Amino acid sequence: MWLIRDSIFIGLLEASPLILAAMGFTLIYYLNGFINFAYGESITFGAYFAVLFNVGLGLNFYFAILPAALLAGALSVATYLFIFKPALNRGVQPSEMIILSVGLSFMLRYGLVLFVGAENTYLAEPPVAFFNFAGMGATNLQLIALILVIIFALNLYWLIYKTGYGEVIRGLANNEELAQVSGINPHKVSVRVWFIAGVAGGLSGIFSGVFALANPQMGWNLILITIMVSIVAGVGSVRGALFASIVAGILTSFITLISKPLYAEVVLLMAFILILWRRGGRIA
Amino acid sequence: MAYLIFSLSLLLIYIGLAQMLHVQFGLLGIPNFGVVGFWGLGMYAVGIMQVQLDMSFVDAMVLNALLLAAVSYGLGHLILRLERQAILCATIAFSAIVALLAVTEKWMTMGVVGLGTIRQPFRIFGIEEILFFIFLLILIIGIQFYILKLHKSRLGRLMIATRDNEELAASLGKDTFRVKLIAFTLTSAIMGILGGLSAPLNQFLTPNMIVPSITFAVWISLVLGGKEHALGSMLGVFVTFGLFDILIETYAPVSPEFAVLVPNVKLFLYGALLVGVLVFRPSGLLDQRTPSDAVVGTLGRGVLKGAVAIHQGVTKGVATVQGKIEHRKKGGGT
Numbered sequence: 001m002w003l004i005r006d007s008i009f010i011g012l013l014e015a016s017p018l019i020l021a022a023m024g025f026t027l028i029y030y031l032n033g034f035i036n037f038a039y040g041e042s043i044t045f046g047a048y049f050a051v052l053f054n055v056g057l058g059l060n061f062y063f064a065i066l067p068a069a070l071l072a073g074a075l076s077v078a079t080y081l082f083i084f085k086p087a088l089n090r091g092v093q094p095s096e097m098i099i100l101s102v103g104l105s106f107m108l109r110y111g112l113v114l115f116v117g118a119e120n121t122y123l124a125e126p127p128v129a130f131f132n133f134a135g136m137g138a139t140n141l142q143l144i145a146l147i148l149v150i151i152f153a154l155n156l157y158w159l160i161y162k163t164g165y166g167e168v169i170r171g172l173a174n175n176e177e178l179a180q181v182s183g184i185n186p187h188k189v190s191v192r193v194w195f196i197a198g199v200a201g202g203l204s205g206i207f208s209g210v211f212a213l214a215n216p217q218m219g220w221n222l223i224l225i226t227i228m229v230s231i232v233a234g235v236g237s238v239r240g241a242l243f244a245s246i247v248a249g250i251l252t253s254f255i256t257l258i259s260k261p262l263y264a265e266v267v268l269l270m271a272f273i274l275i276l277w278r279r280g281g282r283i284a
Numbered sequence: 285m286a287y288l289i290f291s292l293s294l295l296l297i298y299i300g301l302a303q304m305l306h307v308q309f310g311l312l313g314i315p316n317f318g319v320v321g322f323w324g325l326g327m328y329a330v331g332i333m334q335v336q337l338d339m340s341f342v343d344a345m346v347l348n349a350l351l352l353a354a355v356s357y358g359l360g361h362l363i364l365r366l367e368r369q370a371i372l373c374a375t376i377a378f379s380a381i382v383a384l385l386a387v388t389e390k391w392m393t394m395g396v397v398g399l400g401t402i403r404q405p406f407r408i409f410g411i412e413e414i415l416f417f418i419f420l421l422i423l424i425i426g427i428q429f430y431i432l433k434l435h436k437s438r439l440g441r442l443m444i445a446t447r448d449n450e451e452l453a454a455s456l457g458k459d460t461f462r463v464k465l466i467a468f469t470l471t472s473a474i475m476g477i478l479g480g481l482s483a484p485l486n487q488f489l490t491p492n493m494i495v496p497s498i499t500f501a502v503w504i505s506l507v508l509g510g511k512e513h514a515l516g517s518m519l520g521v522f523v524t525f526g527l528f529d530i531l532i533e534t535y536a537p538v539s540p541e542f543a544v545l546v547p548n549v550k551l552f553l554y555g556a557l558l559v560g561v562l563v564f565r566p567s568g569l570l571d572q573r574t575p576s577d578a579v580v581g582t583l584g585r586g587v588l589k590g591a592v593a594i595h596q597g598v599t600k601g602v603a604t605v606q607g608k609i610e611h612r613k614k615g616g617g618t
Contacts (some may be wrong), residue, residue, distance in 0.1 A: 035369055087563055095315045095368045096562060099507055102500055103558025110552035114545060220496075224380060227373060262388045269377040269384075276370050277362040 007254035013142045015249025016149040017043075017208040021226040022241040023156055024200030026233070030173045031193050032088065034097035035227055038079055039201055040219030041108040046072035046202025047214035048112065051121050061123065065148075065206055072202025073195040079104060080194040105220070113216045120213040145207040152203060153242055156196070160238045169193060225265075228272045289413045291530045293485050296420040298525050300478045301502045302509070302517035303427050304471040310511040311440065312467055313447035314364065315372040319502050321379025322472045324386065324494035326352055326479025331399045331489045332392055341405040345480050352476030353469055360468040364461065379499060386491040393491070400488035420481065427474075428518065435514045443467065497551065501525065504558045510568030519569060524554060 021043055028036050049068035053059045083104055087097060131138050160166040172179040172189050180186060201219075208218055229248050233240030248268065255264035301319055308314045326348055333344035363374040386393050393399055406415040434440040445453040446460045454460050483489065501524060509520025528550045532538075538546060561568060 035372070083559060083563070090563075090566075092562065092566060095313075095372065096566065098315070098369065098372060099503060100559060100562040103504070103555045103562065106500065106551055106555030107559060108555075110548045110555065113548045114552060118548070224376065228377065231370070231373060260388060262384050266381055266384050266388070269381045272377050273359075273362060273374045276366055276374050279366075279370075 003254070003257060007257055008250050009138075010257075011250030011253040012246065013138055013146060014253060015246055016145045017204040017222065018225065018229065018249055019149055019153060019242060019245040020200045020204035020207070021222055022229045022233070022245040023153060023238055024197035024204070025223075025226050026230045026238055026241040027160075027169075027193050027197045027200075029230060030238075031169065031190060032084070032097075034094045035101070036084075037098065037101040037223060037227075038083075038104040038108065039076075039101075039197070039226070040223030041079075041105055041112075042072050042076045042198045042201030042219070043205035043208070043222055044109065044112065044214075044216055044219035045075050046205030047123075047208065047218060048116065048121070048205075049202065050206045051123060051214055054123050055121075065203070068206055069199045069202040072205070073198035076194045076198025076201065077191055079108075080190065085190075105223075109216050109220065116216070118216055120215045122213050148203070149207070152200065156200070156238060157242065159196075225268070228268070232272065232275050286413060287534065288530075289417050290485065291534065293413075293417045293420055294482070295521060295525055295530065296417070296424045297478050297482050297485070298502065298505065299424050299518050299521045300427060301475055302505045302521050303424075303431055304475050304478075305502055305506050306511065306514075306517040307431065307434070307443075307467060307471050309506065310513075310516070311434075311443040311447060312464055313368065314464065314468055315368050316375045316468075316472070317372045317499055317503075318375030318377075318379035318382075319475060320494055320496060320498040321375070321382040322352065322356065322475035323479035323482070323498065324379070325355065325382050326476030327483045327486070327493070328382075328386055328393055328399070328479075328489060329476070330480035330483040331402050334402050334483070335399055336392065341403070341484070345477065348480045349473055349477050353473040356472035356476075357465070357469045360465045360472075364464045364468060376496075376499075379494070379496065383491060383494040386494055393489075396491055398488055398490040402483045402487050402489070404484050416484065423481075428515075432514050439463075501554065504554050507568055508557055508561050510570030512567065513570035516568055516570045523569075524557075528553070 021039075024042070025036070025039050028039060046068055049071045050061075050064050053064035053067055054061050057064075083100065084097070087100055092100065131140065131143065160169065168179070168184050168189055171182070172184055172186055176186060204222070205214070205219060208214075208222065225248065229244045230241050233242075233244035252261075252264045252268065255267055301323060305316060305319060308316045329348045329351055330341075330344045333339045333347060334341065339347070359374075359378060363371050366374065387395055389395075390397075404412040404416060406412045406419075408415065434443075442453065442458055442463060445458070446463055450460050486493065505520030505524045506517050507520070508523060509518065510516030533546055533550070
């Protein structure tokens with residue numbers, strides 16, 4: 001019993017970067033229909049922007065979160081406007097868009113390495129306090145991350161499923177011609193979606209940075225599991241991404257508790273291939 | 285000198301991987317993003333069989349080829365019916381599994397400590413590296429000849445038809461899944477064989493050799509060189525690995541403080557090159573048509589157009605003359 005309780009608790013705490021990344025990734029995949037590996041760099045750059053404001057400019061950690069996330073969003077919009085949109089307009093196939101995104105991801109990541117070096121960087125965190133919940137411990141930062149993730153996730157959920165704007169996004173993703181006929185400006189909507197997704201990725205990077213450290217490979221390490229979770233959840237389903245990332249977090253912590261953390265990854269990866277096979281071709 | 289031979293041997297291994305990826309993606313349209321998984325599995329399998337089980341190199345290579353073929357066949361059965369983006373994700377997951385297992389299965393792979401030493405297959409003192417290099421060279425040239433022949437064969441055309449329009453090829457009675465499965469099994473197994481050949485080259489194996497950057501280096505080479513052209517993979521590897529890894533990293537006069545930056549600059553430029561090629565010249569440096577094809581095509585079109593023009597001119601002329609005759613006849617009649 002303690003095993004289940006602990007794995008749910010740890011899983012929820014650890015899953016918060018994944019939840020954000022999966023929701024943001026899903027938005028882009030839903031709208032443009034290709035797997036964007038360069039989304040991993042939104043995660044990395046989010047963490048490094050936070051380092052810039054927090055360590056470089058000496059801002060309080062909590063105040064550094066907002067500008068860092070906004071800058072990550074701006075970066076995501078820039079990649080869309082300068083790389084992906086021209087390529088989409090030229091009619092590049094989805095499988096080639098993925099290769100393009102991998103190339104962009106390499107470019108951004110090693111461009112960052114050239115600037116800041118490949119070493120680990122630490123955020124100047126506020127003093128750590130431990131809280132105790134019926135025998136289970138959590139730090140104040142973990143709890144704040146979890147609360148912020150819940151707020152962001154609920155907002156995003158509300159935006160996509162309950163507002164007119166969400167309807168516009170869903171309409172554009174499902175049928176671009178029809179959306180244009182009914183007076184939706186696809187350019188404006190796409191830019192906003194890429195911005196929201198970038199902000200989510202940036203926040204995800206900041207929170208992974210809080211739990212451990214920031215290094216240029218962190219986005220790349222998170223992107224594979226993010227892609228898996230989003231695909232298993234069903235592409236275009238923000239709520240699916242939310243639930244699947246929570247399940248993945250809990251499952252990871254469960255397998256980690258009973259064996260080794262690396263086996264958790266192996267099991268998840270194998271489960272992923274089997275799920276794809278069971279679905280028989282339909283990725284969504 | 286010894287280092288140059290090592291680099292050149294590695295270059296040949298990369299060319300082999302890019303050639304296999306050319307068959308998989310360029311001809312069949314299977315986006316295999318798990319190149320390093322097959323390569324790494326083969327490398328570790330041969331390493332384990334040689335070091336832990338004390339088998340001879342030839343036995344290890346044969347067993348390795350069978351193992352890789354079985355693994356690729358199983359994986360192909362699971363994923364080849366899926367749509368392309370799903371295949372891509374599944375293969376990348378496969379390579380991640382291989383990399384993780386190399387770390388976790390310490391009883392077999394020695395984990396992060398590393399596995400070694402793997403003996404050279406040719407045991408003639410002094411020239412064993414050179415002999416191995418020549419062996420690789422013959423192998424790669426052989427594969428290249430086969431690929432050139434494949435492009436002109438029925439099988440090659442069937443593969444291209446499967447890539448471009450699988451439903452159409454299937455409706456003409458072709459078993460496209462079987463073609464894909466057999467080709468994927470064979471090419472992935474050869475990737476594993478190339479991995480097995482890299483084991484004595486590297487001599488000492490560690491899990492951090494199985495990194496995704498190898499997959500992407502091969503992909504970048506292929507896309508840069510021209511994914512649909514028979515010689516594209518070779519050209520691409522010369523431009524990426526040959527230029528950056530061998531010429532610049534080994535021979536360029538770089539001061540020590542910048543030397544540590546060179547690998548990062550290289551990967552940055554790989555990425556920039558890939559983006560540039562895909563945005564400005566999606567077919568790569570070499571188009572899928574060979575230059576001679578292009579010339580023949582242009583000439584052929586020219587001759588055809590000329591013939592059509594002459595035919596039209598003649599028909600028009602005849603019609604005009606006929607019309608005049610008619611007119612004259614009528615005129616003469618009235």
